[in-house]
Amino acid sequence: MLTMMVTSFKERARRSSFWLLMGVVVVLAVLATPRSDTAMKVMVLAPKIYRQADNPTWLPVCAASIFGTFLPLFGFGVVANALQTDREQGLWPWVETTRFARLRYGFAHFGANCLILLTMLLLTILATGAMMVLRFPGQGIPAATFISPFLVLIPSIILLAALALLGESVTAKRHNGLIAIYMFGLFYVFALQLTDPTNFWSLLLNLSGNNYVQDVIDQSSIQATGRPITSMQLLSNYGGTQGTHTLIMTDVHWTRAMLLMMLGEIMVALAIAGVAALLMHRARRWRKVRPEPTAATTPKTAPVPYSPVAETHFSWLAVLRGEARCQWQDRSRLYRWALLAGWLVIWVMPETARQQAGLPILWLFSLPWLSDLGTAPKRWTAWLPAMPHAPQRQKFAELIVGAATAVLLMLPFLVHAGTAVPQLLLFALANAVFAQGLASLLNNGRLFTMLLAVFWFLYLNGIPGMISFNRFSLAESAAYLLVIAVGLCLTFAAGYRRQLSAAN
Secondary structure (H helix, E strand, O other): OOHHHHHHHHHHHHHHHHHHHHHHHOOOOHOOOOOOOOEEEEEEOOOOOOOOOOOOOOOHHHHHHHHHHHHHHHHHHHHHOOHHHHHHOHHHHHHOHHHHHHHHHHHHHHHHHHHHHHHHHHHHHHHHHHHHHHHOOOOOHHHHHHHHHHHHHHHHHHHHHHHHHHHHOOOOOOOOHHHHHHHHHHHHHHHHHHOOOOOHHHHOOOOOHHHHHHHHHHHHHHHHHHOOOOOOOEEEEEOOOOOOEEOOOOOOOOOOOHHHHHHHHHHHHHHHHHHHHHHHOOOOOOOOOOOOOOOOOOOOOOOOOOOOOOOOOOHHHHHHHHHHHHHHHHHHHHHHHHHHHHHHHHHHHHHHHHHHHHHHHHHHHHHHHHHHOOOOOOHOOHHHHHOOOOOHHHHHHHHHHHHHHHHOOHHHHHHHHHHHHHHHHHHHHHHHHHHHHHHHHHHHOOOHHHHHHHHHHHHHHHOHHHHHHHHHHHHHHHHHHHHHHHHHHHHHHHHHHHHHHHHH
């Protein structure tokens, strides 16, 4: 089992998307370094009482809090494809033949999921340590104070790895819609845990581990001023005066109740992984397996000179019509009707509700469609390289149809936007162009799904300056134009790489 686990980890670590995600983790860890002299502050703790981020003990607590907050958003998307490659490579028939091998196979992928998420945590720890040396040279802190906020996140990592495996094991193949459904459930679970963080189920099924990090902050505040933190903000634009007290973070107070709750969470995760392993053999039975057609025999004929197909007639209208039909009909009928119904409901929603809830729900629900833009060509397009300029034209048609669909989705907001129409229009185009660019380069839409989920998570939590509905914003328009340019460059880079591979 250990060999299978290491093999699964190495197979996913060889992908370019893995290293890109690890790079994003390092960048986020660096950006999560709290500072008091920036317009957007990563963490603000009772600013009228304490001086903000004036000592190195803030760094590990802040990094652990940010990592725990975004762990369910990033972590699920990173490890939610453990079985896809094995299914495509034909390993499932072997797994289904042996019950004992199937169990070991499931736990091996569960272990690989844990290794990937632990690698993300390790990179965050290293980046935080490096930033501590740069920000506070010569100021050391006890090892327990530095490492303990990260250790309390490990049970949440194990639970998330098991939930990702369970979600994938009960489907015949990995669907991007699974992540979208997960995001809706995630927001609800987060709301429950934030409302009552001391609830037994919130502690036992802790997806973020932030409860324990919050305890560290409260205990540190009690030691400093005799009272817990009453005001805590992540990613805040607070610009008021700062207090005069210094808040020195302590290490985690390991109590017996905390350790028992962590152990219970790990046991629940192992039970979920076991259920996922036992359910894997049913994942292929809900759809019919089509038998491979028998190859037809043809009589031997004399070879004829090779003659390439010449382009005699080309119609952009036919290509765009075919691409639109493909993007729309590739989704299930239930999904299409649900998306259409949601889009119609948004038209009649009150303006405030439409902006605060309708916009994120609509775009999160469109994730299955967006994350498929730019992915590997469908079977019907496998012949495209045989015709002159066909792959480039198909990409361009996909971009045009995707951009038009994105604008159509944004129409309920554009008609009421007034002077804010430019940035809302650019926002819709940025979604389609960036989705196609990332998926074209990585051949999957997981990274875009995670980035969009993080964006809407911040939006739903009231982060200022995300989208303006009542006035024109030059900064937002420039930002969305930059995203569009990056998406086009990624699509071009993917096409250039494909041409080099074909030439070699």
